[in-house]
Amino acid sequence: MIPASQNAVGRPRASSRTVIEDAAAELFLENTYALTTIEQITQRAGVSRNTFFNYFDAKSDVLWVELDAAIDRLALELQAVPRGRPALAEMRAATIRVVSDIGVDRVPLALTQDDVMGTAEETRVSGLARLARRSDLIADFLAGQLYRSPNDLLVLSAANALSGAISAAWTVWARDGIGRRPLAEYMAEAFDVVSAGLETALSRTSLAE
Amino acid sequence: MIPASQNAVGRPRASSRTVIEDAAAELFLENTYALTTIEQITQRAGVSRNTFFNYFDAKSDVLWVELDAAIDRLALELQAVPRGRPALAEMRAATIRVVSDIGVDRVPLALTQDDVMGTAEETRVSGLARLARRSDLIADFLAGQLYRSPNDLLVLSAANALSGAISAAWTVWARDGIGRRPLAEYMAEAFDVVSAGLETALSRTSLAE
DNA sequence: GCATAATATTGTACTGAGTCCAACAATAGA
DNA sequence: TCTATTGTTGGACTCAGTACAATATTATGC
Numbered sequence: 001m002i003p004a005s006q007n008a009v010g011r012p013r014a015s016s017r018t019v020i021e022d023a024a025a026e027l028f029l030e031n032t033y034a035l036t037t038i039e040q041i042t043q044r045a046g047v048s049r050n051t052f053f054n055y056f057d058a059k060s061d062v063l064w065v066e067l068d069a070a071i072d073r074l075a076l077e078l079q080a081v082p083r084g085r086p087a088l089a090e091m092r093a094a095t096i097r098v099v100s101d102i103g104v105d106r107v108p109l110a111l112t113q114d115d116v117m118g119t120a121e122e123t124r125v126s127g128l129a130r131l132a133r134r135s136d137l138i139a140d141f142l143a144g145q146l147y148r149s150p151n152d153l154l155v156l157s158a159a160n161a162l163s164g165a166i167s168a169a170w171t172v173w174a175r176d177g178i179g180r181r182p183l184a185e186y187m188a189e190a191f192d193v194v195s196a197g198l199e200t201a202l203s204r205t206s207l208a209e
Numbered sequence: 210m211i212p213a214s215q216n217a218v219g220r221p222r223a224s225s226r227t228v229i230e231d232a233a234a235e236l237f238l239e240n241t242y243a244l245t246t247i248e249q250i251t252q253r254a255g256v257s258r259n260t261f262f263n264y265f266d267a268k269s270d271v272l273w274v275e276l277d278a279a280i281d282r283l284a285l286e287l288q289a290v291p292r293g294r295p296a297l298a299e300m301r302a303a304t305i306r307v308v309s310d311i312g313v314d315r316v317p318l319a320l321t322q323d324d325v326m327g328t329a330e331e332t333r334v335s336g337l338a339r340l341a342r343r344s345d346l347i348a349d350f351l352a353g354q355l356y357r358s359p360n361d362l363l364v365l366s367a368a369n370a371l372s373g374a375i376s377a378a379w380t381v382w383a384r385d386g387i388g389r390r391p392l393a394e395y396m397a398e399a400f401d402v403v404s405a406g407l408e409t410a411l412s413r414t415s416l417a418e
Numbered sequence: 419g420c421a422t423a424a425t426a427t428t429g430t431a432c433t434g435a436g437t438c439c440a441a442c443a444a445t446a447g448a
Numbered sequence: 449t450c451t452a453t454t455g456t457t458g459g460a461c462t463c464a465g466t467a468c469a470a471t472a473t474t475a476t477g478c
Contacts (some may be wrong), residue, residue: 016426016427023331031281037462037463037464038463038464038465039463042400047427047428048427048428048429049428050427050428050429051426051427051428053464053465053466054426054427057465058464058465059463059464059465100306106388118236118271121338122340124338125334125335125337125338125341126334128334128337128340128341129330129334129337130259131337131340132333132334135373138256151381151384152381153377153378153381153395153398153399154398154402155404156377156381156399157373157374157377157378157398157399157402157403158402159373159377160370160374160376160377161370161371161373161374161402161403162370162372162373163373164344164366164368164369164370164371164372164373165366165369165370167368167369168362168365168366168368169366171360171365172360172361172362173367175360186362189362189363189366190362190365190366192410193362193363193366193367193406193407193410194366194370194403194406194407194410196405196406196409196410197402197403197404197405197406197407197408198402198403198406199391199404199406200406201401201402201403201405209419225455225456246433246435247434247436248434249437256456256457257456257457257458258457258458259456259457259458259459260455260456260457262435262436262437263456264456266436267436268434268435268436297436388440419478420477420478421475421476421477421478422475422476422477422478423474423475423477424473424474424475424476425450425472425473425474425475426450426471426472426473426474427470427471427472427473428469428470428471428472429468429469429470429471430467430468430469431466431467431468432465432466432467432468433464433465433466433467434463434464434465435462435463435464435465436461436462436463436464437460437461437462437463438459438460438461438462439458439459439460439461440457440458440459441456441457441458441459442455442456442457442458443454443455443456443457444453444454444455444456445452445453445454445455446451446452446453446454447450447451447452447453448449448450448451448452
């Protein structure tokens with residue numbers, strides 16, 4: 001077994017987590033996600049196979065570190081919004097704030113895999129789990145702002161729609177390659193496409209019923 | 210090994226596919242999805258484990274037979290729409306037509322599992338794969354009608370949003386339990402929530418650029 | 419410094435999904 | 449009846465993910 005010191009020889013020893021992430025990123029690019037095993041990753045990282053599962057619940061989690069972090073930040077932003085504020089405007093602002101510091105070159109690992117949004121169901125499906133988490137988050141937020149239930153058809157539709165639009169922004173941004181503009185711009189566009197109609201639908205029902 | 214005749218003793222022998230579906234449905238309800246193994250399913254169905262994979266690519270596929278069929282029908286409906294017709298109106302009609310024959314009691318197997326939309330990521334994620342397939346479908350359709358690329362941010366946002374709304378309709382419909390109204394009604398509501406804004410956004414850009 | 423508690427890492431053994439392929443059975447058609 | 453096709457099976461395999469106990473590492477109090 002390769003000693004852990006291989007990755008950091010004098011410098012302050014990198015955390016296992018980082019070492020694993022780096023090794024995984026390398027191998028995914030070399031051999032694709034599907035053909036890379038967790039054993040290979042941990043071997044290259046110089047840790048045991050079990051250590052992988054100390055830091056990640058699933059192989060696919062490594063693909064989505066950036067996106068997961070962005071969703072975490074979105075959760076915090078939304079929590080900080082006082083109740084009663086205009087829901088969609090706050091959502092829009094929070095969404096854009098969250099991605100505003102993501103440089104044009106820092107594309108999430110998952111999205112650099114060209115099989116992600118293509119045929120490879122495996123990677124795509126794990127990405128959809130993030131979409132679902134974000135939908136839940138948004139549904140809770142909207143429900144809170146509109147004093148409705150997160151299970152409400154209207155709330156859920158709006159949340160899913162917004163989450164879908166955000167997802168589209170990420171996808172197109174990643175696909176646009178080198179010449180891409182900042183993610184925040186894509187986010188704003190995608191958001192506005194769907195939010196125009198939501199605005200009226202949501203305001204109408206918050207008065208009625 | 211139990212002979213296949215156990216499930217159909219005189220009657221015309223049911224296809225392996227149906228036998229497997231039924232066995233799976235029973236076991237999922239008895240022991241939950243997660244705790245049911247493919248081996249148990251095929252054992253009860255009276256076929257070999259491999260036969261399962263003759264009919265399904267994954268264990269989770271059994272959960273989504275109805276939804277997959279609905280998406281297949283949607284694909285056919287959309288293909289039949291002549292180019293140039295108003296995209297959203299046709300989408301709405303097709304969506305509702307597709308689910309109009311789904312009775313209030315025929316809830317997809319997946320949605321009767323109460324862990325589906327709850328904590329159980331496993332079942333939920335497989336459902337999201339359907340959402341993605343539907344998004345692709347819709348994106349292609351919209352792209353065709355609007356003479357744009359299916360990778361266009363606008364098209365993709367709209368497709369994801371619509372697919373998300375449809376998903377919300379299914380979810381709430383299933384959750385509403387015994388007293389639920391026909392699925393088509395939920396579908397219409399969810400659809401209208403998001404499509405109002407899309408209408409303007411899509412028409413605006415089909416003229417511009 | 420040292421003892422101790424908390425945390426990180428590892429080994430081992432296991433379950434179950436999904437793949438591959440070759441053998442075999444059933445069926446339909448000529 | 450022979451034959452081509454399709455459905456079914458057995459067996460051996462890979463790999464993700466889980467469980468748990470043992471050991472190493474690091475932090476903390478003294």
